[in-house]
Amino acid sequence: MFDFMMTDEQKRLRDEARAFTKWVPKQLILDMDAEKVQFPREYLQEAGTRNLLGIRLPREYGGRGLTWVDDAIVAEEIGVASYSLACLWGVGADIVCEAVIEFGCEELKQQVVVPLLKGETFAAEGLTEPRGGSDFFGAATVAKKDGDDWIITGQKRFIVGAEGADWFLVYAVTDPAAPAHKRMTAFMVPRTSGVETRYIYGLMGVRGGGAGRLILKDVRVPERYALGGINGGFEVFKRMMIPERLGTAAMTIGSVRPAVEIATRYTSKRKAFGFPIQMFQAVGFKVADCAMLLDSARSMVYTTCRAVDSGTVHPGRVRRMVSQSKKYVTEAAWEIANKCMQVVGGIGYTNVYPLERIVRDIRLSMIWVGSNEIMQLIIQNEWYKEYFKTLSKEDIRDVESDALNAHEDEEKVYE
Numbered sequence: 295m296f297d298f299m300m301t302d303e304q305k306r307l308r309d310e311a312r313a314f315t316k317w318v319p320k321q322l323i324l325d326m327d328a329e330k331v332q333f334p335r336e337y338l339q340e341a342g343t344r345n346l347l348g349i350r351l352p353r354e355y356g357g358r359g360l361t362w363v364d365d366a367i368v369a370e371e372i373g374v375a376s377y378s379l380a381c382l383w384g385v386g387a388d389i390v391c392e393a394v395i396e397f398g399c400e401e402l403k404q405q406v407v408v409p410l411l412k413g414e415t416f417a418a419e420g421l422t423e424p425r426g427g428s429d430f431f432g433a434a435t436v437a438k439k440d441g442d443d444w445i446i447t448g449q450k451r452f453i454v455g456a457e458g459a460d461w462f463l464v465y466a467v468t469d470p471a472a473p474a475h476k477r478m479t480a481f482m483v484p485r486t487s488g489v490e491t492r493y494i495y496g497l498m499g500v501r502g503g504g505a506g507r508l509i510l511k512d513v514r515v516p517e518r519y520a521l522g523g524i525n526g527g528f529e530v531f532k533r534m535m536i537p538e539r540l541g542t543a544a545m546t547i548g549s550v551r552p553a554v555e556i557a558t559r560y561t562s563k564r565k566a567f568g569f570p571i572q573m574f575q576a577v578g579f580k581v582a583d584c585a586m587l588l589d590s591a592r593s594m595v596y597t598t599c600r601a602v603d604s605g606t607v608h609p610g611r612v613r614r615m616v617s618q619s620k621k622y623v624t625e626a627a628w629e630i631a632n633k634c635m636q637v638v639g640g641i642g643y644t645n646v647y648p649l650e651r652i653v654r655d656i657r658l659s660m661i662w663v664g665s666n667e668i669m670q671l672i673i674q675n676e677w678y679k680e681y682f683k684t685l686s687k688e689d690i691r692d693v694e695s696d697a698l699n700a701h702e703d704e705e706k707v708y709e
């Protein structure tokens with residue numbers, strides 16, 4: 295985030311997050327990338343000990359009770375050490391715990407949120423299924439009522455942290471006959487009888503974060519574990535789109551930032567044809583573009599955080615801004631990571647520099663928490679709605695009628 299926009303308190307918070315990121319052992323990052331570590335429990339424990347989990351969540355449950363702007367400041371710094379660690383940092387505390395705080399009963403808040411924010415337990419989010427992740431309403435996982443309980447059966451895949459999770463936020467169909475937005479329920483499922491996880495994916499990047507298959511076979515959960523009530527899953531899903539996507543945008547900035555720093559240092563020292571390569575515009579301009587993209591990504595995230603924090607911006611507009619941030623930042627990050635590798639040349643493609651890991655890690659950002667095509671879909675829907683409902687009704691100059699031949703109505707053919 296921009297230091298000149300931070301209060302002194304926010305700078306202190308940023309520095310706390312930076313100190314935590316400096317604490318992360320290099321060996322842990324290497325072991326996760328080599329998949330010698332499949333779930334870095336000690337990382338989450340340390341984050342909890344430092345009270346760096348649940349930045350926006352209420353203090354009474356162990357959070358910091360701060361804003362989205364504060365959260366993004368921390369998320370950027372968390373992203374710096376490793377994208378995989380940042381994913382874990384975000385999924386449990388920022389996503390699942392927010393769902394429990396907003397939609398869960400007191401018992402769940404005490405059982406899930408309080409220990410998780412201390413770093414003692416972990417919770418994963420299970421939305422994507424083998425048959426597809428983009429089509430949320432097409433879920434095949436079902437829950438059937440049995441007395442006061444629900445019995446859940448189904449499978450979820452690519453679940454970050456599945457390997458180490460004690461709790462799973464799982465969406466299941468509870469009323470197949472109902473319209474799409476009223477048929478799903480979000481259940482909190484403890485790791486109990488019938489819950490199995492499999493660490494089976496050979497991931498390109500973001501390794502060691504426990505991403506696995508979640509298999510639920512006749513898993514019994516009490517009805518009070520349904521967040522937002524039975525058939526209230528869509529409301530939970532809608533709300534979770536904010537931490538999933540805005541959180542991803544913020545941490546992605548941090549994960550790609552070191553690439554720009556490495557490329558800047560390298561190109562100022564490396565010589566070719568007798569000059570530091572920074573002097574060749576083909577090189578220096580690429581680094582300049584990276585700096586510009588990084589700052590524009592920050593601007594977008596910061597503005598969106600302010601919109602969410604205000605609580606006054608229309609939910610449709612928030613949805614559009616959050617989706618724009620996710621799409622723009624992750625695509626900017628991909629361009630940055632590749633440009634940085636390009637200017638470092640052959641050695642950038644080796645593990646002498648971490649650029650190759652950053653490129654592999656960052657690639658996920660355009661796919662997960664809703665692919666960028668789905669972001670585009672939301673942006674398109676919300677933009678047209680917003681334009682015709684509000685923007686088109688504002689009392690502003692009608693520039694369309696400024697054209698010389700604007701009066702030629704018979705030339706304005708639409709069908």
Ligand SMILES: Cc1cc2nc3c(=O)[nH]c(=O)nc-3n(C[C@H](O)[C@H](O)[C@H](O)COP(=O)(O)OP(=O)(O)OC[C@H]3O[C@@H](n4cnc5c(N)ncnc54)[C@H](O)[C@@H]3O)c2cc1C
Pocket residue numbers: 385418419420421422423424425426427428429451452453454455497500505658661662663664665666667668671
């Ligand atoms: C490492 C990793 C970690 C993940 N972590 C989690 C997690 O913790 N929890 C979780 O629930 N999920 C997780 N995911 C899943 C991720 O969110 C999904 O992979 C993603 O949403 C896309 O779903 P899909 O893979 O089923 O692709 P599909 O939904 O099959 O889509 C395939 C392609 O079609 C495009 N497409 C689909 N529908 C449309 C449409 N209507 N318009 C335009 N294009 C469309 C998509 O954009 C994509 O390019 C993770 C994935 C990975 C790889």
